[in-house]
Every structure is written in structure tokens, then in C-alpha cells.
Amino acid sequence: MMVVWKFLNLWDKNKTGQRDLPHALNQKIVEFLIAIPNIFDEDTRKSLIYSAGIDKQLRNQLRTAGTPTQFSQLLVSNLSKYGRLEDGRLALVAILNSAAQQVGSDKRNYCESLIREIQSTVNL
Numbered sequence: 629m630m631v632v633w634k635f636l637n638l639w640d641k642n643k644t645g646q647r648d649l650p651h652a653l654n655q656k657i658v659e660f661l662i663a664i665p666n667i668f669d670e671d672t673r674k675s676l677i678y679s680a681g682i683d684k685q686l687r688n689q690l691r692t693a694g695t696p697t698q699f700s701q702l703l704v705s706n707l708s709k710y711g712r713l714e715d716g717r718l719a720l721v722a723i724l725n726s727a728a729q730q731v732g733s734d735k736r737n738y739c740e741s742l743i744r745e746i747q748s749t750v751n752l
Contacts, residue, residue: 649708649720653749657724657742661700664730668696672730677703680726683713721746 666672673692690706692699707719721743728739
């Protein structure tokens, strides 16, 4: 019974009823995003968001100001709370797919492993 309880509680529900990412996974995603070349530049951040093809409603809620850490933490939080885009993709996965195009093959492989981890967590 304990295994089932832990399995079902990998994500904690937030106030809106959505599930928050496990802290360790959240931190890995933020660290990956911070490592994107030129992420300190607002134009790079805007390009990342636009190239992901996310819903206009969500895109209008995202802010590109602040330090790379602040930007990345807010981005991950907002995307994970938003959930699925109108086209069925997870918003967070859409951004990570976009980010994967801006890094080298070693970081792209790591990004793909993060995406798999998100998808396996969501598909519980």
C-alpha cells in the first residue's frame, strides 16, 4: 500500500488543482534552461517562447524580464501549471523542444531525457 501512496503522490496538487512538478525535476529543468546560450538576453527568451508554438493566451502571460534564474523558474512554474496546449502538447515539453534546438547534441540528449521524465511523470 505504501508504494501505491508514494506512486500517486509524486506530484503535489497546487491551489488550482493542477499538479506541481517534483522539486528535483523542476530544478533540473531550470538548470537546463539557465544553460541555454544567451539566455540572459530578453530577445533570446522571446525567441524561445515564440519558437515553441505555445498558445497565445499562455504566451501573453509569460514575462521575459529578470535574471536567467528568475525567468527560468517563473517559466517552468507557469508552463507546468498551464498543462496542455490547445494542440495537446504539454506546454513545458513544447518549450524544452524549442530549447533543444538551441544547444549542442550533448545538451540536446539531456533535454530529451528531461522530456521523457516529464512525460512519464504526467502519465501516471
